Amino acid sequence: GAGVSQSPSNKVTEKGKDVELRCDPISGHTALYWYRQSLGQGLEFLIYFQGNSAPDKSGLPSDRFSAERTGGSVSTLTIQRTQQEDSAVYLCASSLWLADNEQFFGPGTRLTVL
Amino acid sequence: RKEVEQDPGPFNVPEGATVAFNCTYSNSASQSFFWYRQDCRKEPKLLMSVYSSGNEDGRFTAQLNRASQYISLLIRDSKLSDSATYLCVVYDTNAGKSTFGDGTTLTVKP
Numbered sequence: 001g002a003g004v005s006q007s008p009s010n011k012v013t014e015k016g017k018d019v020e021l022r023c024d025p026i027s028g029h030t031a032l033y034w035y036r037q038s039l040g041q042g043l044e045f046l047i048y049f050q051g052n053s054a055p056d057k058s059g060l061p062s063d064r065f066s067a068e069r070t071g072g073s074v075s076t077l078t079i080q081r082t083q084q085e086d087s088a089v090y091l092c093a094s095s096l097w098l099a100d101n102e103q104f105f106g107p108g109t110r111l112t113v114l
Numbered sequence: 115r116k117e118v119e120q121d122p123g124p125f126n127v128p129e130g131a132t133v134a135f136n137c138t139y140s141n142s143a144s145q146s147f148f149w150y151r152q153d154c155r156k157e158p159k160l161l162m163s164v165y166s167s168g169n170e171d172g173r174f175t176a177q178l179n180r181a182s183q184y185i186s187l188l189i190r191d192s193k194l195s196d197s198a199t200y201l202c203v204v205y206d207t208n209a210g211k212s213t214f215g216d217g218t219t220l221t222v223k224p
Contacts, residue, residue, distance in 0.1 A: 033212065042201065042216035043158070056209065091157060098210055105157035 002026065004106035006092050012112045013082055021077040021109045025094030032075050033095075033103060034067060036088040043091065049075060050098045061086075082113045117141055118204050120215035128223055131192045135218045137185040137202030144213075146205040147178050149187050151198045152217065158201055161187075192222045 005024045013019050025032050034046040046059050049069040060066070064082075069075040079086055089110050093103040120137045127133050139147075147164035162169065164176040164185050175188040185202055202215040 031210075035214070043214040045211055045213060048210045048212075050210065056211070059211070098207070102160045103212065105159070107157055 004094050004104050006106040006109050010110045014114050016081055018080045019082055021090050023075045023092030026104055029094035029096055031095045031098040033093045034077050035091045038088045084113045087111055087113045117213045118202055118215040120202050120218050124219040124221055126221045127192055132190045135187045135200055137215055139183050139204045143206050144204045145207045147185050148203040149176055150201040150203055152201055153198050194222050197222045
């Protein structure tokens with residue numbers, strides 16, 4: 001079956017522009033997670049959704065970052081007024097339930113802010 | 115101090131070697147523990163869950179020590195295909211938060 005998909009796969013933008021990253025989780029998965037990974041670094045947890053709800057947004061790096069999920073499916077991560085330090089790979093994962101063992105990751109969106 | 119700490123390596127071992135990775139975590143409220151594998155420029159994939167009783171999957175053995183807040187992964191009879199970065203993951207179910215270590219890089223050489 002289809003796995004987690006993310007779009008775009010690559011995004012190059014200029015400093016100060018807004019970007020929107022999209023994640024399509026595996027159908028039926030109720031939990032969705034966003035991470036970012038800088039070159040050579042581990043994964044930084046950003047936010048999770050249980051259904052359409054994100055109970056804890058404290059992992060988002062700044063108020064320029066926001067995320068939403070609609071219909072219990074697609075999620076978008078929006079970064080406003082991008083900065084060079086936002087450059088990273090943004091990974092989305094989904095799992096059947098919030099406490100499920102296995103998170104399935106998408107291929108990521110590589111964001112480059114010039 | 116990071117919430118999840120791993121020896122970054124790199125570990126360079128010959129084929130057939132046994133190699134062990136360690137991971138420590140600081141959040142005593144953590145309930146679930148995992149090892150993920152990440153190949154270069156690819157997304158992470160679950161390798162195995164980690165239980166207090168220890169669990170084995172073929173050449174891989176994972177162990178959890180809750181008292182010491184320590185997780186280990188043992189790989190026996192290393193294969194070239196085992197070359198990857200191994201990520202220790204600690205999950206706080208109440209907070210819904212997964213914390214990944216920065217990973218340990220393994221290179222298995224002929």
